[in-house]
Amino acid sequence: MQTTEKQTTDKQNSAETMIEIKGLSVNFNTQRGVVKAVRNLSFSIPNGKTLALVGESGCGKSVTAHSINQLLPMPPGEIVSGEIWFRGEDLLKKSEKEMQKIRGVKISMIFQEPMTSLNPVFSVGRQIADVFLTHHALSKAEAWERAVELLNLVKIPSPAKRAESYPHQLSGGMRQRAMIAMALASPDPGLMIADEPTTALDVTIQAQILDLMVSLQQRIGMSLLLITHDMGVVAETADHVVVMYAGRKVEEGDVFSLFREPSHPYTLGLMNSLPSNEKYRGASRLEAIPGTVPDLLSIGEGCPFMNRCRYATEICGKEFPDETRLSENHSAWCHNLSAVKESK
Amino acid sequence: MGKYILKRLGLLIPTLLGVITLVFFMIALSPGDPARVMLGERASAEQLARLRADMGLDRPLHQQYFSYLGRIAHFDLGKSITTGRPVVKEIMELFPATMELAFFAMLIASVAGIIIGVISATRRNTMVDYVSMVGALFGVSMPVFWLGLVLIMIFSVFFDFFPTGGRMNIRYYMETITNFYLIDSLIAVFKTGDWHYLGSALKHLILPAVALGTIPLAIIARTTRSSMLEVLKQDYVKTARAAGIPERKVVYRYALKNALLPIITVIGIQFGLLLSGAILTETIFAWPGIGKWIYHSISARDYPAVQGGIIVISTVFVLINLLVDILYSVVNPKVRLK
Amino acid sequence: MNESLIQNGNIIEVKDPTPFQESLHNLKQNRAAVAGLVIIALFLLVGIFAPLLSPRSPYAQIIADRTLPPFSPGYLLGTDDLGRDMLSRLMYGARISMVIGVVSVGIAMGFGMLIGVTSGYIGGLYDKIVMRLIDIMLAFPYILLTIVIVAVLGPSLFNAMVAIGISQIPRYARLVRASVLAEKENDYVTAERSLGASPLSLMFVSILPNCLAPVSVQATLGVGEAILSSAALSFLGLGAQPPTPEWGLMIASSREFITNAWWIVTFPGLATLFAVLGFNLFGDGLRDILDPKLRD
Secondary structure, three states: OHHHHHHHHHHHHOOOEEEEEEEEEEEEEEOOEEEEEEEEEEEEEEOOOEEEEEOOOOOOHHHHHHHHOOOOOOOOEEEEEEEEEEOOEEHHHOOHHHHHHHEOOOEEEEOOOHHHHOOOOOOHHHHHHHHHHHHOOOOHHHHHHHHHHHHHHOOOOOHHHHOOOOHHHOOHHHHHHHHHHHHHOOOOOOEEEEEOOOOOOOHHHHHHHHHHHHHHHHHHOOEEEEEEOOHHHHHHHOOEEEEEEOOEEEEEEEHHHHHHOOOOHHHHHHHHOOOOOHHHOOOOOOOOOOOOOOOOOOOOOOOOOHHHOOOOOHHHHOOOOOOEEEEOOEEEOOOOHHHHHHHO | OHHHHHHHHHHHHHHHHHHHHHHHHHHHHOOOOHHHHHHOOOOOHHHHHHHHHHHOOOOOHHHHHHHHHHHHHOOOOOEOOOOOOEHHHHHHHHHHHHHHHHHHHHHHHHHHHHHHHHHHHHOOOOHHHHHHHHHHHHHHHOOHHHHHHHHHHHHHHHOOOOOOOOOOOOOOOOOOOOOOHHHHHHHHHHHHOOOHHHHHHHHHHHHHHHHHHHHHHHHHHHHHHHHHHHHHOOHHHHHHHHOOOOHHHHHHHHHHHHHHHHHHHHHHHHHHHHHHHHHHHHHHOOOOOHHHHHHHHHHOOOHHHHHHHHHHHHHHHHHHHHHHHHHHHHHOHHHHOO | OOOEEEEOOEEEEOOOOOHHHHHHHHHHHOHHHHHHHHHHHHHHHHHHOHHHHOOOOOOOOOHHHOOOOOOEOOEOOOEOOOOOEHHHHHHHHHHHHHHHHHHHHHHHHHHHHHHHHHHHHHOHHHHHHHHHHHHHHHHOOHHHHHHHHHHHHOOOHHHHHHHHHHHHHHHHHHHHHHHHHHHHOOHHHHHHHHOOOOHHHHHHHHHHHHHHHHHHHHHHHHHHHHHHHHHHHHHOOOOOOOOOOOHHHHHHOOHHHOOOOHHHHHHHHHHHHHHHHHHHHHHHHHHHHOHHHHOO
16 A cells, blocks of 8 residues: 555656645544544645545545644544645644644635625625734735735625625625635635535536636646535546545546546446436436445445445455556556446 | 514513502502501501501502502602602612612623633633533522622631621711712712722622622623534634634634624623612622612511512613613624614 | 534534433433432432431520531531521421422422413413513512512412412413424324314323423423522511521521621521532533423
8 A cells, every 4th residue: 555655646746746645544533433534545736736626425525625724623533644744844743823824824725605604793804804914914904905906806896895795795606706815815825725615606606616716726826625526616627636435535637537537436426427428418317326325433444335336346345445557647446447447 | 673672662661561560469469557567566546547548558459559650650659668758769869889789790790701601612621611610500509698698708707808798988988979989989089089989999899799790600601601602613713713813813703703692682681680689689798779778678568668669670670671682683783784 | 412424524413313312321421410410319318308317306496505616516517596406407498498499390380381381272362461461470570579479478488489489480381382382283283183182182181291391491490499589588588487497598597697607607508509509400401401302
């Protein structure tokens, strides 16, 4: 396991790497037992690129995102092992005070529900200005001006007036833009983490927000970690993709390779259930992946996808597969890749 | 929102009417003869009959009731049996003392209660939290007058830190303009440069305020804690943290402001209850307020006084509750900003 | 504190196995509630067996032995100014407090639930009038209401219990009425009605048991309140009369002794404190357990 992981990361290190996650394992200690939310996860994001972390609800992608800037509620949550390397430092070894200097400064984050993610008793301008005040030495008036500028940057019409609005006075799309503006108030943007930023929005608005994020990212030159369960979003925005299932990484690669040759049975299932997929022309039903996510409390050492997998064999129940290199920028973790490939 | 306020105001008059009616009939129906109380055991039947006629006690009950209502409309609550002075006048004179004590007690209770509640919420399930919450539980489980006695025993008798009662050192003579001793003593400082009055007033105020404020403190602390816990779970707190805002600011500015609504409601309600609890506390500390006055009136069977006192305090209570209701609908941002 | 599922990096709750198992599990976990129960049990034991447990009669005055401090020979907690044994008085006081709790809460619950159920079920003008009366009662500060009622009935311990009971009626009435209004809409009510069940049986047999959760919490906390209220009334001379060994009265008569006989002041208060604490602890714990159902 060690050597193959190292190969992958070395490859990605040839470009400048913004952030590298190594062997992250996160548990939740609940009353009913220990939930293994993330197991031995590793990936890295190069400078200025977008990595999409895909999987269904509960697969651990959100937990991973929250682990990066230590926003996990730590009593039930516990980072069992792993390292997160960012600008030459291991984030997991940092204290809360040190993390406060990184959050909103070098790493910013936006969340899924803009309605509940903005403070209802302060105007949006005030909230953004507060971020400025925290990280820059500005006067209140200057901070407010910068806030209005940012609102303009995220394409909110009449930004000066809008800045005085309260969150519940704005539409969902505008709130999300305001959140992005808040995230952009960081003085030294390196990484932006977007946790399902468009899931709660109308489809029409989704595209706009995604466009906005991509254009901002390119303009500022930061890396973007995009958490989503929507393959359509992945296709539009990502440079690299990591597919997760039940806490583990099952496939990884650059976006073109992945879409051209999805290799892991789960990835296939995800692709196949896309409404935009060609094979649905004229068909009346979508293909869903049969079965349900396994109980993370009692999960064993084998491949977690086994109980839903058409190609499962005996070894799948016993141990988790090693990495199989499909090409330079594409790997999958499955015992039966050849069987999968043949039946496609 | 305006409609709601009007509705509540509309209920005000019938409620007050109900309160007054209840008090009137209760006192009127209570055993004992006011005339006899006033004239003593050896009064003759004639004298009693005459006094009763004077006081209107021989008329049918409903007539008495309506004439009573009429007098109340003119702010006439009758005359005290023990002193012969109009009840309204006595109450007005004593009101500042009670208000001052209640206000000070609420101040201590609110400030300390909120701080303790916030600290408990941010250090949930640690020793600080447990101790605070157990302390709060103790606070609401003890009789307030016993607490007063114990405080006197410890701080006045055993350690001679504070006086045992009264509002000011009896050897001091201070000009009372407003009858709020804190204000009057500050005025005295300006006039004479003498800080002794202020010092004495404060010293006399502390122990009763602490005793009176303990139960509200406990309740405010508990309410603050649970409200803060709710708020700290919210997504916008996470957003603020993700933006790097320091934890102290997150808690005291972002979270607390959202948590304040139920806390303010509780403070208002407790203030109302405090006034009625004054009867017990003032007596223990010989604090010359309405409470102590009612207590003595009860012992002396001074019906008009008791009647008047209860009506006044109940009215204030009803008004405070009304204010709290209105305040709630005003401060609730979802209602306000529509 | 329940089972959890991880979503969006947060922990959200998920359905539990059986409600009863869950409640029992919660009860054992809630050490505060258990502690409260222990205190209540202790208090009840002392109260019930006071005649057997107490070394002397609470009324026996031995003037030669008055105002003895605690740990004096034969008097574990000392004596008061009339030479009465503190320990015995406190034990009988527990008995009295027990009776106070039962009678007051009994009256309040009995009438309160009756009013609440009928009001909620029958509705209409009856409901409106009754609720108006309840609102007026609630417009009074609680202590003043008890004072007013005792003033009518005359000062005695029993009348104090009645007054406290009456003062607490509105809470039960409101609580039960709200529950009834909620339950009234449920299918099982319509079903039973269509099968010809009489209103009485519907009210008392079918609907009422479902309202028991909030009522039991209120009753537990109510006992504590009744004990404190009785103490307050005794203090004002409107409740227990001397020489009854009621804790509140003992505190009230101890005022002159704060300088020289601290034990006469302290012990009755401590007894009250712990008894009420027990009920509050258990009541709070009960509320936590029944919480999801308590969301009215």
